[in-house]
Amino acid sequence: MKITFRHYNESDPIPLSYVSQIPAVSGIVSAVYDVRPGGVWSRESIAKIKENANRHNLSFEVVESVPVHEDIKLGKKSRIGYIDAYCENVRRLAEYGIKVICYNFMPVFDWLRSDLSYENPDGSRSLIYKQEQIDRLDPSKTKLSLPGWDESYTDDGLKALLSEYENVGHKELFENLSYFLRAVIPVCEDVGIKMAIHPDDPPRDVFGLPRIIKDEQTLDAMLSAYNSECNGITLCTGSLGADRKNDVPYLTEKYCRMNRTPFIHVRNIRLENECDFYETAHPTECGSLDIRRIMKILYDNGYDGYIRPDHGRMIWGETGKPGYGLYDRALGAMYLYGLWQGFGGFAKT
Ligand code: DNO
Numbered sequence: 001m002k003i004t005f006r007h008y009n010e011s012d013p014i015p016l017s018y019v020s021q022i023p024a025v026s027g028i029v030s031a032v033y034d035v036r037p038g039g040v041w042s043r044e045s046i047a048k049i050k051e052n053a054n055r056h057n058l059s060f061e062v063v064e065s066v067p068v069h070e071d072i073k074l075g076k077k078s079r080i081g082y083i084d085a086y087c088e089n090v091r092r093l094a095e096y097g098i099k100v101i102c103y104n105f106m107p108v109f110d111w112l113r114s115d116l117s118y119e120n121p122d123g124s125r126s127l128i129y130k131q132e133q134i135d136r137l138d139p140s141k142t143k144l145s146l147p148g149w150d151e152s153y154t155d156d157g158l159k160a161l162l163s164e165y166e167n168v169g170h171k172e173l174f175e176n177l178s179y180f181l182r183a184v185i186p187v188c189e190d191v192g193i194k195m196a197i198h199p200d201d202p203p204r205d206v207f208g209l210p211r212i213i214k215d216e217q218t219l220d221a222m223l224s225a226y227n228s229e230c231n232g233i234t235l236c237t238g239s240l241g242a243d244r245k246n247d248v249p250y251l252t253e254k255y256c257r258m259n260r261t262p263f264i265h266v267r268n269i270r271l272e273n274e275c276d277f278y279e280t281a282h283p284t285e286c287g288s289l290d291i292r293r294i295m296k297i298l299y300d301n302g303y304d305g306y307i308r309p310d311h312g313r314m315i316w317g318e319t320g321k322p323g324y325g326l327y328d329r330a331l332g333a334m335y336l337y338g339l340w341q342g343f344g345g346f347a348k349t
Contacts, residue, residue, distance in 0.1 A: 001306075030053075037070070062101075070164075073107055090188055093193065162207075194232050201236065242269060263308075312328025
């Protein structure tokens with residue numbers, strides 16, 4: 001297992017020197033953020049992230065994310081050019097030693113929460129999801145924003161895009177994903193990169209838009225759409241765990257044994273009623289997911305891929321990117337490392 005830490009380059013308030021001070025963290029997970037989805041990343045930008053990381057004794061082997069242009073998800077003719085650009089990014093990233101690319105296939109929006117700074121009784125702040133509040137939001141009227149979202153839409157552009165999805169249901173979206181995989185995975189096989197799709201977060205349709213990566217059945221379908229070790233999953237415990245029907249330890253064991261989960265996001269959530277959840281600290285006792293058991297499954301199956309603590313709460317007065325502060329994620333990294341070492345292993349390879 002290689003423990004990594006997500007970083008947002010120059011726009012990240014956390015200096016890389018702080019990241020390198022977290023014991024057991026051996027690398028960063030990052031991306032080129034100033035190129036629009038569908039564009040080609042310059043070699044200079046990729047090289048710069050790598051050099052900065054290496055200067056702090058950190059590796060840069062996982063990209064999160066190379067975004068998929070909406071025309072690919074919509075299956076428009078113009079997808080051909082955007083897929084070519086995607087493949088070019090894959091080739092370029094391989095030149096700089098990237099091993100895994102995390103991406104998602106969620107229409108228009110990425111992860112979604114109803115409150116980014118919910119105050120817990122102990123004064124810490126968490127990301128939370130309450131369905132009732134989400135149901136009251138209308139993305140064509142309210143400006144929503146989360147780290148990692150494409151912020152460049154104008155109001156009219158967003159409205160037009162949402163209306164294009166009126167003709168795209170689950171089946172069409174899945175066909176468009178399969179088409180994308182058929183074009184991209186052979187390139188990944190050539191250059192030795194593994195694609196790792198991130199589950200939909202939360203794992204259900206939102207704002208009437210279809211979502212297709214949300215449970216065992218849909219994960220299986222996506223893996224069989226192109227049968228290759230380069231066509232994998234980012235196993236995100238918190239995203240999958242937000243549906244009570246998903247047995248996360250079982251899914252972890254299944255996909256780890258199949259060798260189709262090159263990247264893992266570990267976080268805990270406390271489920272409330274059918275759909276709502278609160279993001280908590282990482283330890284098992286803090287939420288509804290048995291993180292210790294999940295880690296034990298990885299350990300017992302000899303997991304040697306990349307892992308990262310996922311969202312943290314804001315603690316000790318920290319402010320910063322929602323979910324991506326330093327302190328609680330560092331505690332999360334130490335918890336994962338401590339478990340691993342307790343099982344008898346070493347995190348740093
Ligand atoms: C949220 C992240 C997601 C993830 C993308 C992958 O914190 O896990 O934004 O990076 O869905 O493309």
